[in-house]
Amino acid sequence: MSGALAIDCTFGGFSAAVAGPGGIIDEHHPDVHASEGLIDCVDRLLRDAGLELAGLDFLACGVGPGNFTGIRTACGTVQGFGFVHKLPAAGIVSTLALARASGCQRRCAVACRAHRGHCYLASYEAEDGELRERDAPALHALDGLPPLEGDWELCLHGRMKDERKAFVAAVTGAATLADCHEGSLAPTVLELGRQERERDELVDVRALKPLYVRNKIALTKEEHRAGMRL
Numbered sequence: 001m002s003g004a005l006a007i008d009c010t011f012g013g014f015s016a017a018v019a020g021p022g023g024i025i026d027e028h029h030p031d032v033h034a035s036e037g038l039i040d041c042v043d044r045l046l047r048d049a050g051l052e053l054a055g056l057d058f059l060a061c062g063v064g065p066g067n068f069t070g071i072r073t074a075c076g077t078v079q080g081f082g083f084v085h086k087l088p089a090a091g092i093v094s095t096l097a098l099a100r101a102s103g104c105q106r107r108c109a110v111a112c113r114a115h116r117g118h119c120y121l122a123s124y125e126a127e128d129g130e131l132r133e134r135d136a137p138a139l140h141a142l143d144g145l146p147p148l149e150g151d152w153e154l155c156l157h158g159r160m161k162d163e164r165k166a167f168v169a170a171v172t173g174a175a176t177l178a179d180c181h182e183g184s185l186a187p188t189v190l191e192l193g194r195q196e197r198e199r200d201e202l203v204d205v206r207a208l209k210p211l212y213v214r215n216k217i218a219l220t221k222e223e224h225r226a227g228m229r230l
Helices: 034-049 068-085 094-101 158-170 186-198 221-225
Strands: 004-008 014-020 023-029 058-064 089-093 107-113 118-127 130-141 153-156 176-179
Touching: 004 034, 004 068, 004 186, 014 034, 014 068, 014 186, 023 034, 023 186, 034 068, 058 068, 058 094, 058 186, 068 089, 089 094, 089 186, 094 107, 094 118, 094 130, 094 186, 107 158, 153 158, 158 176
Parallel strands: 004 058, 058 089, 107 153, 153 176
Antiparallel strands: 004 014, 014 023, 107 118, 118 130
């Protein structure tokens, strides 16, 4: 493999990773807007790896669910790079990347923030060294979480850790709670993209699109005045 680039802006800030002859190098900037530093970061990583965009094998990005602006930025950036340089791409679901980065070995569910008393919840099972989707990401109210029974691990990401009480009520039997990986997701997005490449599942960048699970993306004036947030 000549090289690959992955970008993730799903949960605020951004991370980027490049795979080259010397392995994977990455940067994580959780408190910097992608619009302020992503392109410079990509240029820096490619330069450090001795690679050029035009010579890469594929691109990958996190497509959500997550921060609306972030996932649009990641998809748009990868689409721009891929269109100019005629590179294929992989769109990686953020909950899958979190499950992989968190070290899921058998069965795990992932919960991440969706605002307004809700979370995005998805579940995965390990099979032949890969994680297979059991339940696709869906929006759930924190006061109406589905029960998680059996030998499952429920991983909480970010501010969901502050809502642990709600998740404790949903966990029964042998199921347990754990904390999700909180660092750079780009290396994991890249590795999952590599798996898609091996399965011949890369797509034309024009087919990339954000994964929107929540339909409501704007508030009315009345909702703003009431202090509601998305």
